Amino acid sequence: METFKTPLEAFLHWLQKDPNHIFLRQPINRKFIEYSRQDAFDEALKIAGALHDMGLKRGDHVALLSKNCAHWFMADLAIMLGGFISVPLYPTLDGESIREILVHSESKAIIVGKLDDYGSQKPGIPHIPKIGVALYGTQDDHIWEDIVKIPTDFQPFEQNPEDLITIMYTSGTTGNPKGVMHKVKSFNQVTNTGVEVLNIKNQSKMFSYLPLSHIAERIGIEMVCLYTGSTASFPESLETFPEDLASVQPDTFFAVPRIWQKFKEGVLQKIPQKKLDILLSIPVINSIIRKKIVHKLGLSKASFCGSGAAPLAVSLQNWYKKLSIEIQQCYGMTEDCILSHFNLPTTNKFGTVGKPLPGVTSKLSPEGEILIKSEALMVGYFKSPEQTAAMFTEDGFLKTGDLGEFDHDGFLSIVGRIKDQFKTDKGKYVTPSPIELELSKNTDLEHICLVGTGISQPIVLIIPSEAGWAKGKELLNSSILASINALNPQLKKHEKIEKAVVMKENWTVDNGLMTPSMKIRRNRIEAIHQPMYLDWFSRKERVVYESDQ
Template sequence: MENFQTPLEAFYFWLEKNPDRIFLRQPIQRKFIEYSRKDAFDQAIRVAAALHKMGLKKGDHVALLSKNCAHWFMADLAMMLGGFVSVPLYPTLDSDSIHEILIHSESKAIIIGKLDDYKSQKKGIPEIPKIGVALYGVSEEFTWEDLVNNTSEFEPFNQNPEDLISIMYTSGTTGNPKGVMHKVKSFNLVAQNGLKSLEFKDESKFFSYLPLSHIAERIGIEMGAIYGGGTVSFPESLETFAEDLALVQPNTFFAVPRIWQKFQEGVLNKMSQKKLDKLLSIPIINALVKKKIKMKLGLGDAQFCASGAAPIAVSLQKWYRRIGVEIHQCYGMTEDCILSHFNLPGTNKFGAVGRPLPGVTSKLSAEGEILIKSDALMVGYYKSPDQTAEMFTEDGFLRTGDLGEFDHDGYLSIVGRIKDQFKTDKGKYVTPSLIELELSKNTDLEHICVVGTGISQPIVLIIPSEAGRAKGKEGLNSSILKSIDELNPHLKKHEKLEKAVIMKENWTVDNGLMTPSMKIRRNRIETIHQPMYLEWFSRPERVVYEST
């Protein structure tokens, strides 16, 4: 990877070197529409010019509401060329949340791309210029395609490393979303230090499906492709996801633990673990089986696979290693621009999130909180100086809110979140994340939340997986109790799980119980269900069903 000072400098390098190389591949009705770097630049520069004609000025904030698609990349490129500050919104937000963020961020215009339900979201957009992409069926006062066809090019602005590049609103696992401000130099530093450390190859194939409004996808995929001259493909829909991934066979693949579990379930639904073990034990067949499974998953060409956002079970990493897929656990957050701790190729340690990346200093506070310092830390929370001040120590370290431990080799492990800890009525604190991680080894469980405020022992709230539901009530109960009985002897007395509660309603992004980055919203789950803890705890059965 070349040395650049800004994302635009990197884009220009590849634009000049190979303008006709495909940059973006957008599937529409099962066919890919392809955009070269020259195509993307020509469209983006005209949209940037159009925004200036509408009266926007350098430094103004422009919002972007869209699922991952080619026009997300081109819209972000237009904002960089026009000197604007991008404000990406999660595509699943409801109208009230959209309105709140657009007003708070002082966005002067919005670009609307591929969405599932724009009709219900539209009422949240105030009276600002709206640019809709007709390709995705969005009809607005301004159309992306019309602006591209009817606007002349203009002289793009040069990016300054000290300029603000984006205000990224966090997904809010612990409260209301906050606008994290990052400078151009932060994105550049992560791309230069982080992506080089991961040994990203130039002109790689990428597959973009995790929310681009989240920092991991923004840096790992968007900046990865811009800095490395790569090609990015997108899934057409959730239903075609597996087919699209298998068609693309990306060189790099990021996923959250639940997706890695889903992939595993898919393999084991077609082939029992016993049969898989037998085939993997046969020398000649072994390689063929691995290759076939990886190709089916879409990981046949994957040179680097990573997991983040939540802890991944070591047992799951070991399972994937047996089929030839090495999963590297990584750790970072929006506030540190994910320049933090990664397991790197050749030095991967299961159960840890890696060592500090180049340019990162990390340490633990007296309470065990992970503290991070680098030149890529956020400027602060937009219009929230008090909340910003709370996030930093006197010596300039970022407070992550995570509890960690370093081993003798310098590898960091996450042991929980400070705010996730709860106290049972015995007065003892419980850190739920490590208990949940152990339980997640059971593929019959989709989502897990260990709670216990106001009762004498912790209980676990469970959403069963498809495999778990298929076992029926008796089989599922047996599976859950087996996991609890195997785990409890290894827990301290006040941590031992008393019983499990099977939830009636699934936890999803739509009902607000999961973040767009697939983390459970523990505080919301607690708010809804805490009044029932004592009743559930008092029932005689060890597995309680919420609906009964």
């Protein structure tokens, strides 16, 4: 297994070995456009040269605004080849948020790729050079396709492990986004480590759909493709996602818990649980059924199925295990470049996020906060020395903000966020995450947020799933109360749930109540709804509907 010192060294190695190998597969109108390694290098080099011709210098910051697509990879390659520092932006950001990040990051140019509504986002971009990609209908000052027609004599920049490679603005469940600075060596260490411990084969098939502006996808898909000479395919749209995934059958697959839950719901819509249980209990038939379901999901070749960003219910892991899909929970954050804790195919304990990866030292503070140390920790937050200093202990450990517990075998479990804890008016602290995780076993519930500031007992805010809404109000109420009544006896007196409130508005990335990695923005949900807690709490019904007000 080859190891490399930089992403560019890795890519250039595979380019020299087999320039015609397919590197990127981009679906357009239900057909894949394929780019070889040579194609991608040639286009990226010309874009790098064009940026220099526009007056940018080595070390300047170049922003990247796009959904996952072939040109995201090529744009990032161009930024590296040009010696620039990438500033990836979430493709769902509004104009105001885009302007805030571009100004704060001091970006000197931006590459704009595949987007749903660039028209509303474009006014947020300051007067800097903009390169648009015509393939996705993005017309701008400079057009990618025009640039790559012109020959260039530009010479690639040679990456150094100590160079800054990126400033990644966190999606932020609390507060404003912060620009996390990482060196080349951070990306290098975590990628080499991940490829080795997960035993990822060279020239694998990858499927990229979670935001590449998020550290997990950036490392787990883009960097792994560069380091292993692998091929990345992309979905064309949300509607075609299942078909595109099934057509690729990737060798590894990573999802957030909500996606694993959605996959399960899709299976059960076609084969109800009782029927599935019967089919899986019949010899020979069970093997046929499992293979058919797993292939339909697109996971028949996946040697590693990971989950992260939020806790995954053990019941969901067990459900998938009956289909011969073993999901490994992983844990990491932008600030530690996801070099943290992973369950591995050889050592996987359900309900935990695994053991420290090689090169990682972890421990708990006296308060139970998880502390991490490795060579892949961030340099700091861009232009925020005070916030940077607050993230580290005196002995150099990163403060994760997560509360954890180690079991006797050394597996880590996340038990909540320090900032997520709330105090009821009885003066007792409640950690919501474990309670929400238990409630999430109910497939009638899409999103769950336990709150209780200013009232004597917690209440739970709920967004029902499609299956939940389909049951109608009476059956949905019964389902919610059954979950609460089953859970309450297991909770301490001050943790017991008094009521459920069914919300009238969904929580989405677009309305700012979910992060792009599908975590609820608890502080924003609380800011909107806290004034109503007392009124909801005083109502007679145990299940309150916000829409009834």
